[in-house]
Amino acid sequence: MQKKHLLPFFLTIIVAAVSAGSVVEYFSPEWGFFGHRRINRMAVFTLDQDMMPFFRANLEYLTDHAVDPDKRRYATKHEAVRHYVDIDHWGTYPYPNVPRDWAEALLWKAEVQEIKSSGDTLVWTVDTIVRVNRNGPEEEIFNGNVPTATLPTKKLPQVSVYATDSVHLSSSAGDKFSLALGDYRTFWYQYMIGQYYEDDWLLECRVQATLNWPVSGDCSRFRYVDHFSEYGILPYHLLQMKGRLTNAFIDKDPAKILRLCAEFGHYIGDAHVPLHTTENYNGQMTDQVGIHGFWESRIVELFADDNYDYFVGKAEYIEDPKAYFWEVVMKSNSLVDSVLMTEKRLSVQYPVDQQFCYEDRADITIRTQCREYAAAWSAAMDGMVEERFRASILGIGSVWYTCWVDAGQPNLDLLLGEGYKAPELDSLERAFRSEKIKGRDHGS
Numbered sequence: 001m002q003k004k005h006l007l008p009f010f011l012t013i014i015v016a017a018v019s020a021g022s023v024v025e026y027f028s029p030e031w032g033f034f035g036h037r038r039i040n041r042m043a044v045f046t047l048d049q050d051m052m053p054f055f056r057a058n059l060e061y062l063t064d065h066a067v068d069p070d071k072r073r074y075a076t077k078h079e080a081v082r083h084y085v086d087i088d089h090w091g092t093y094p095y096p097n098v099p100r101d102w103a104e105a106l107l108w109k110a111e112v113q114e115i116k117s118s119g120d121t122l123v124w125t126v127d128t129i130v131r132v133n134r135n136g137p138e139e140e141i142f143n144g145n146v147p148t149a150t151l152p153t154k155k156l157p158q159v160s161v162y163a164t165d166s167v168h169l170s171s172s173a174g175d176k177f178s179l180a181l182g183d184y185r186t187f188w189y190q191y192m193i194g195q196y197y198e199d200d201w202l203l204e205c206r207v208q209a210t211l212n213w214p215v216s217g218d219c220s221r222f223r224y225v226d227h228f229s230e231y232g233i234l235p236y237h238l239l240q241m242k243g244r245l246t247n248a249f250i251d252k253d254p255a256k257i258l259r260l261c262a263e264f265g266h267y268i269g270d271a272h273v274p275l276h277t278t279e280n281y282n283g284q285m286t287d288q289v290g291i292h293g294f295w296e297s298r299i300v301e302l303f304a305d306d307n308y309d310y311f312v313g314k315a316e317y318i319e320d321p322k323a324y325f326w327e328v329v330m331k332s333n334s335l336v337d338s339v340l341m342t343e344k345r346l347s348v349q350y351p352v353d354q355q356f357c358y359e360d361r362a363d364i365t366i367r368t369q370c371r372e373y374a375a376a377w378s379a380a381m382d383g384m385v386e387e388r389f390r391a392s393i394l395g396i397g398s399v400w401y402t403c404w405v406d407a408g409q410p411n412l413d414l415l416l417g418e419g420y421k422a423p424e425l426d427s428l429e430r431a432f433r434s435e436k437i438k439g440r441d442h443g444s
């Protein structure tokens, strides 16, 4: 199988336009621009009368901007990791060892370097996070009461940490020590999370010492290295988006509400795609390169118009957003084996010369999976793509609705008619058209 161009559809068109006459391989990212737009658009129709007029009035905006997060991957290296989580990199389903809390996930895999005046470096890493006494008295020592300046949200996630929960670390010199998980996590929220977008996470020795950390006499500074984010932060980012959108509703800021709704929709859509939850995101580990676009772009573009049922029901209030985001990701991940195995089986059984076809689009000839072959795979997956597509639509409507309810149900009719300006659009569009993706291609 020829290696595919990992280029978004628009870019593919551009490339093709300057090399007219040549055949290009078809590949578009994630649900594809088509899928993301359609999902956001249909989500509007899950809303009730309190929300519908405002969202209906901005239907085109919510549709068009469903793909902004993909475009932003060309503008900043921090964007790509928000679109996926390679959760199988960290263990096996259902991944009980992977912290569901953002700060805890970061501290779990962080490398903590004590840099000494001599230039020597002592490296500390976490061996285990031990949670005990889960059935004992609920002695919460951390309840989200941390300085708001360190987080972009007004509402902080409520998390349960018990006094008996602990973090065990060891150093490159063979030393070991442990500290209370609640203390360490509070410390991360206070000093480290705010540095998330810096290239270097630096801390003074005296600050590190407030943790009862075994700081050396000749300590110069501490440096933290993040080894978690590169494998994707999707479910954690969803919770951040929940906080931001709720705050936008509280602020009754129509531009912010629309921008965040459009983008939140994108990430919710991504979370429903099985191949966004695995390290083998494009079949590159199983000789199935191209399967990512086949699943979420080709199949959807062929069959979503005529065959999919868009009656998904009404948006519902989500009691526990964090649990819901993780449920979505876990469900997606549970489907990964089925996605890979059905395609593998079919690619062996199906006549090779009938798997790929050439299609003319405008002046371009595109090599892509044949319609009949795509239909055969879709049937082999027993409607999975449509089910995830429908679940995305309902999920998006439900998270919009939940944020609005949590914001106190502001009267959106008062925001009707307020024009929207997208200050970021020009630079995003420019970056998207002219640059390479920063970080992993295709967002996983």
Ligand SMILES: [Zn+2]
Pocket (backbone or CB within 6 Å): 030, 069, 070, 083, 266, 270, 443
């Ligand atoms: Zn994406």
